[in-house]
Amino acid sequence: MRLGTPASNGTTVDGAAVNGYGTAGNGHRKGRHANGIGRPPATTAANDEKLVVAVRVRPLKPDEGEKILHILDVKTIVLDDDSDKRDVLRQKRTSEKQYSFDFAFGEDSSQEQVYDLTTRGLVRDVLLGFNATVFAYGATGAGKTHTMVGTAAEPGIMVRALNDLFTSIAGNEPPHQVKLSYLELYNENIRDLLNPSAGFLELREDSGPLRSPTVSGLTEIEATSISEVMGLLLRGNKERTVEPTAANRTSSRSHALLSVTVTQSEADEKRTGRLYMLDLAGSERASVTKNRGKRLVEGAHINRSLLALGNVINALSGAGSGSRYVNYRDSKLTRLLRNALSGNCRTVMIGHVSPAAAHRDETRNTLVYASRASRISNKVEKNELEVNWQVTQYRDMISDLRGEIGRLKSKLDTERPSSADVRARASGTPVKQLREQIIATFREQMKLRRRLMDIDGHLMSLGVEAERQHQIISHWEARKSKLYNRPTSRPNTSAGAENGTESTVHEAWSELSYIEREQERYVALRSSTLRELEECREKAIGLENDLPEQLDSDTEREMLSLLIRVHELEADKVALHGERLVESHELRRRADMLQRFHRQQRLTDEIITRQRHIIEEGKIQLPMDLLELYTLYQQEIHATTFSTDTAGIPYSAYDTLPPIKEVDTILEKRGYTAMIPPSADTDGPRTSTGGSSSSNDWELPRLQTASSSYGQGARNSSRTPPTPPPVLFPPIHRT
Template sequence: MVVPPPPQRGTEGPVLPEAQALKANPVEGRGRQATISESTSPASVSRPGASTNPSGRELSPLTEERSLEIDERVVDGPEMRKDSSTEDHMKRMRSGSSNIMVAVRTRSLLPFEKAQGGREVLRVLENKVVVLMDPGTTASDDYLRLNKSRERRYAFDHVFEANCTQSHVYENTAQFLIPGVLQGFNATVFAYGATGAGKTYTMLGSYTQPGTMNLTLRDLFDHVKALKRRNEKHVQIKCSFLEVYNENIRDLLASSSSDYLDLREDPVKGMSVAGISEVGGLESAQEIMELLQRGNRNRTTEPTSANETSSRSHAVLQVVIEQREKGSGLVAEVLVGKLSMIDLAGSERASQTNNKGLRMIEGANINRSLLALGNCITALADQAGGKQSSFVPYRDSKLTRLLKDSLGGNCRTVMIANISPCHLNYEDTHNTLKYANRAKKIKTKVTRNVLNVSFHISKYTQIINELRAMVGKVHIVTDLRQKLATKAHAVTPEELMSPTNDPEREASERWRQELVNNVEERVQLKRSLIDTEIEGQSQQTAKAGVMLSISRWEEQTTNKEAPSDNEGQQKSIGALQQELSSIEESITANEKNRHMLAQRLKDNEEVLRALQAELPNTVHNDDVRAFLELMFRNQVLEVEAMESYEQAQQMLKAHEMIYQIRLRDQMLEEHRLVLTDEQRGQVDRVNSHAS
């Protein structure tokens, strides 16, 4: 198919005055364009064929069963220079606060659109302005009947015509995000538009014309290789790939991807998916593209009347880059950059897709999530315009919760809106441009993701200091051994204990064996005592729970006018009382066992002191006695080290439990503040009934 040349700007009769006026006085900034008050979501672009590029040619999908080769050369045309506006936008983003970059990409008319008499109703001016003309008067030569009421004009950061190459789109949108990701910032690129508008082609591309994902990953790994060549930092790259299908999140890289995952809000990481597979140890873009290819095979795609390879889900590819300075020791800063690339499913109209059954349910869920996305964009645009009371409904959809940071949080974001030029898809194109026009007003404020490793290690400082003190004692023992080795008559430990060396060997061997047995018994007693104390705490907790249940039952019985004769309740309280009695018996037995262990430990310590006092009278040889004293100190230090370690582990578990409880209470309080008074009342009533 021959790609038609781009229309000459300003040559169409109906729009000549407007085009000339617009070129004479171009739209300045991002806020001088037509304001549209409609709030409907973008709908579909009818297309009953395979995936197409902006030139209208059919391309093989990326999900075919063959290896994806990454060509390091520019495969889709000569390299194009960045526009000056891209550099200006980069400067604004580096300052910390900036608007979302919004670019629009159009395509050529498809063969079936031409067969249906489709006409182009789009004009691009200076690669910045899109003119959407009235579809009812575009082809008319009767100027007396010209109706311009439906003509719209929008200004964006970039507008790419149908003849723009993949490289040109990438270099003026996503390429400038890569240095920021390597500096610890978050970045997101997502394609938005109706079904058949070219989103998947823009993001994934084809085998001969790689898309934004491919080109971004290739440049990203080129930068990482440069970092590794300088050998200044440890760099780790992890990748995850998921889809949102019918408001359910599915892992596309898992071996069994049928299980749905939960979306949770982490106080440090933000929105995170519990149980998502993260593939690490990646060394090249080729490895990620193979993972992407494998995930796309698992992605849900079904044919519809508008698109033979229609994506029935939203796909999110996340690449996390962690960097740490080499030789930083215990105190180090870790830069964590996250790059998210999203291929949204296209909105569609049931009247055009002729969907039924499951396909209709899928389309409804797609439209619902895109409507929630549109509402979030509208609310964020209102906030940017000064309406601070505007509520942003992130929780209306899993998609908007995933995009929370990308839209209004700590992220540098690029939105690529794909549109159709055909007059048959005027409403879909209008809606896409409308939401893209609102999105460019959204401001984000980015900060570097720097994790201070010393913060995580600080809680172990006290334990480390104690262990260092123990090591100092061991050094004293080592010094004594060295002094013994330097004596003229010094002998090795093996010679000291050999049967032919000293007549006191039997006495010293007996003393050494008693010492070893004593130390082993002490270790076992210490561990048993710690286990007994932990068991006692668990029993006390269980007792408190049972007593609380009994007190609630008694309170309910007291508040009633007549006592309940329900046999089931009587059995229930009887079981609770029996359980309480059993727990109390266990507590008593455990307490007796603890006292017994404590007494045995006390006896063990007395035996140890007796052994220490017995040594000078048992062994008269100075070298043998010095060696046995060293052994005695070494055994005692080992026991003390074991005790310190066990205590430290218990302290860490206790602190971790306290932290988890505080975190839970904080999250519950935050959720409670979000609720309205009526909702709080409902929660209180539910809690009262449950108690």
């Protein structure tokens, strides 16, 4: 079954429509919510929701010696990183590095503080119908289990969240349904912690375009009280694979995922939110854990899955140049977390570090990892709220009208009790038949319209997904220079992939084939639905045309016209919903396109800049026409100097533009000189922020080479010592 859904037969439901892992909570309604919290309709389309990143420092143990970490303020951690001291050239530089996060928790932070600032809000969101995830990351022995599970005296996030949840829903009408599932991922095998005898469970992906993860046969238990839910949690925790290692006497050797689903049903509405709480196994170095044999194999699995998670975080955070394919398939952990990291879910990551000098490397890695993670943003589709809110308004209007019809109906009955003939006709005559036929055709129309809307929505998702796959393929082709050297053709799938990148492209092609087949199927479905709808509409018009001749009184006419109006409004409501959906899809498509253009532009700028350095260094005489083109290009740069880029960052390329004297001269003649700032050394070594940590393993090498001396430094090389290269315009990684 899909992770966290009650189905037990392994079947899946369409993520967008029902309860897919990581998909948006789906029951929204107007005004007050069940927990009494009112939420105004969101006014934006899909919102970029940054992943919230917190880091917690565990207390230093008595035998751990020197401390290398301290908390500067509520957001900043300072690491005394002596790695630079080993570097003779950098010995004079400060060895302290600052890392900033959404929250920094010191050694004396309490379980309550950590819960309040990281997870309490998520519980509220889940009750509003959103999905949310909180996960603990860090080296082995850094305090993850302490934060997530805790002890009886100091309960952790899982216990507090469940407590909060039950307190919030107590006494609510209609009552909430709370379901719990708890699994562990041990050596790439999934075990049901609530039913360990079930053996290893299979992780599947459903057939929808979102490919939502589904764990086949996972138990989901309904809990009606806090004591029941605590019993389940305790039971699950006892089943976790925990072993002593040299680094931690009670080291969790598995990743544990607790999923809590909260549903509230009222009339025909259903609101579902999910909270995922994840205690990851610790990243570790064999030399620290002194692991051998089985422990070493476990460690390798843990590290592999965490590396895959690191790569996903790296790719999602946009590190390196250009867009990168986000490969979730390298481990079950990333496949399980796919929607939590990239989908429609609010996510909080709590990094854990030890303050001891002995764990310096692990600590630095975690801090860099967490810095990367803080660049990720998730799209949480609040727009659904807005659409649903408007739909609810229509529904209110319709129910008002229905009330009016009821009143009219009784008026009709009471005002004409004496006329037996009229009564007889009203209860079994053409007017009644007509009315029923009209209702039936409208209902049919509604059904068809809804179907059409679903089809359109699905087709659009497929279109967006196809575009994404095309993008992956064209990146790969560009990298391989295939765009220029040979015609594009689909790789021979039977030949097998040569390397990791190619296998990614093979996946993209197969995904694309699947999408194309789906598109064909849905286009055919759309045409037949449209045909049916047209027939139904014609039938309704025919019935309406018959009406006036059959009606005897003004009240009857009024009643029927109101009836029709009700259905018209219902039709408008569905159409509005559809249009909104179309708009939000279109916005997403355009945002993707803009991003793509933006990346292209940055690449072009980078290429031009590099070429200009070569020209500068080689003192190459430019042909006049190229000089003219450079001049035009420079003018364009001027024109956009004070504009804003798509990410809202003022786009100012000129301050980093390496000057070409001839172009500058031409510009000067055209009156632009005043706008050219002096060439500045803007890319000096940055050592004091986490995001720019030089010890970042994931960062791709910068495009400019350290050996190239250019700009002011190059031209004045006889007078001044070489300076570090300025940032080329515009920095590519700023997207």
